[in-house]
Amino acid sequence: MGKSVTNGNVKKPNRQKARLARRAAEQEAATAHAEKEAADLPNLREQERKSMRNAYTIRDLTEHEIRSDGHCLYAAIADQLQSTGIGLKPRFDVHSLSSLSEPASENAAYSVTRQVAAAYISQNPNDFEPFLEEPIQDYVKTIRETGEWGGHLEILALAKAYRVDVNVIQGSGKVEKVECAFGNLIKSGLHTIAIALALGEHYNSLRKTKLP
Known part of the structure; x- marks a missing residue:
């Protein structure tokens, strides 16, 4: 006889x-993975800081x-322009601004470089439109x-507006060079300034170390 199943149900x-x-x-x-990433983050930050310090x-x-x-890029460029003696007055004819003057404080200097970047892009749309996903007027307004x-x-806009080359030191310690490059007229900028990009999200200014 076969095995019986209680109540005939399985x-x-x-x-x-x-x-x-x-x-x-x-x-x-997922929680364990997130906790591991959070635990590793200080080490990644320290590794990046070490690479950048070596580059400096x-x-x-x-x-x-x-x-x-959100102003850190503009503030870093402004600090470079001021600390190197280049100044905040751009080296192109700014049609869209009635005047540009040195701000009263360091914290306000970014407002000038913002306006200069917007003006340069607006006046040279062919250099920038191929890389935009929105109308250039909206981009400039932002x-x-x-x-x-x-x-x-x-x-790039600021490099061209101020006729400078910009060295951007990355978290890996590598340098991305953004050149002024005006065809055969100017093959490189009149000056080179330097900024740092930490963790792919924050810019600082890099000044020349003062000699004792």
Whole structure:
């Protein structure tokens, strides 16, 4: 005779409980991964800081801290222009601004470089439109009127507006050089300034180390 089954029924697996258990396991694994990343972050930061400090030492540079906000790129460029004696007056005819003057404080200097970047891009649309995903008028308005952070296009605009080359020291210690490059007229900038990009999100100014 075959084996009997109580009440003639076979107990079915509870699929809902299985799904819940699987989700709980996935959530636990995701939490553990996030905790590991958080634990590793200080080490990654320290590794980056070490690479950047080595790059500064080789180039005789000292990091000048810039306030961490959406204006940091413009403030870092402004600090470079002022500390090197270049000044904030751009080297092109600014049609869209009635006047540009030196700001009363270091913290306000970014407002000038913001306006200069916006004006240069507006007056030279063919150099920038191929890289934009929005109308250039909207892009320029964002630069001019908001605290949106700047990146490579704004560095390029400022390099051309001030006739400078810009060395951007990355977290790895490598240097990205943004050249002024005006075809056959000017093959490089009249000066070279330096800024640092930490963790891919914050810019500081890099001043020449003062001799004792």
